[in-house]
Amino acid sequence: MIEVEAGVLLVATPALLDPNFAHTVILLLDADEDGALGVVLNRPSPVLVSDVLEGWGEVVAEPEVLFHGGPVSTEGALAVGVLSAPDDVPVGFREVAGHLGLVDLDTPVELIDGSLAGVRIFAGYAGWGASQLASEIEEGSWYVVPSVPGDVFRTDAGDLWRAVLRRQPGELAWHSTRPVDPDLN
Template identity: 75%
Template sequence: MTEVRAGMLLVATPVLLDPNFVETVVLLLDVDDQGALGVVLNRPSAIPVDAVLDGWGDVVVEPEVLFQGGPVSTQGALAVATLRAEDDVPVGFRTVEGRLGLLDLDTPVELLEGSLEGLRIFAGYAGWGADQLAGEIEEGSWYVVPALEPDVFRMDPASLWRDVLRRQPGELAWHSTRPVDPELN
């Protein structure tokens, strides 16, 4: 099993039937002894960012909508960003892995000019208590795989689940071709 740490992806397996997570790809943002926290990368909403956070619509990458980050604290928002350069860190940025990090949404937008390569805002997040995620991985609900920079800010995330699986080595790639309803196969 791949090490579970911030910056990795959780890819829902076919046995995960929770409607919050069917065919999702979750970017892990924090993993420690207390638990884990991440955001679902492939669930865009129809709500424009500017409708909720005035002025942020011009800063986020396309599509300029809020993403459904997960079922926890859906009234709150997390901003995931990539820096243009690791040595140009704006106020309110906390590194997760390399140039990827979290941005405090209380940061004035004008202070970010030129420092970010990508930014996406997620309503809610996915969270696991201590040992909960390890148990779900052990029972076969999640594949743990490395993330690539383009995964986080895809313009059209609809095929992200299949694309992430397709690039994995060995038998894991086969799962990318499974039909939505195997009974129809």
């Protein structure tokens, strides 16, 4: 079993019926004994980043829209970025896992432009209290799997759930072909 830590993915199992999380893929940004925090990677909104955050539309990865990061603090935003070079860490960047990190949206865009190979902005986030996520994993609501660099900045985020499951070893990959509504099978 993969350890629950920053940088791993939570993939909603078919048993998870909560509309906030059904068929989602979540990148964990922080996880410790006090709880966990992550963002939903596969819920793009129709809202252009340039319409709500001046200057940031020029540096975000395609599609250049806000993503629904989760049901908590939806009036706020988190930016996730990946470094272009490990020795060129811009002001306002905090490492999460490897070259992936959080970008402070109060940082002037010109200070980070060119230092990041990709940026994605999320409205809201998903959060769990102490031991809550462990309980949800134990009850079968989440698969915990490793992430790969392309997961966060995938252009076609709508197919991410199936793509992540498809690359898993063994029987877990079989779930990638499961229909959303098993009664339609």
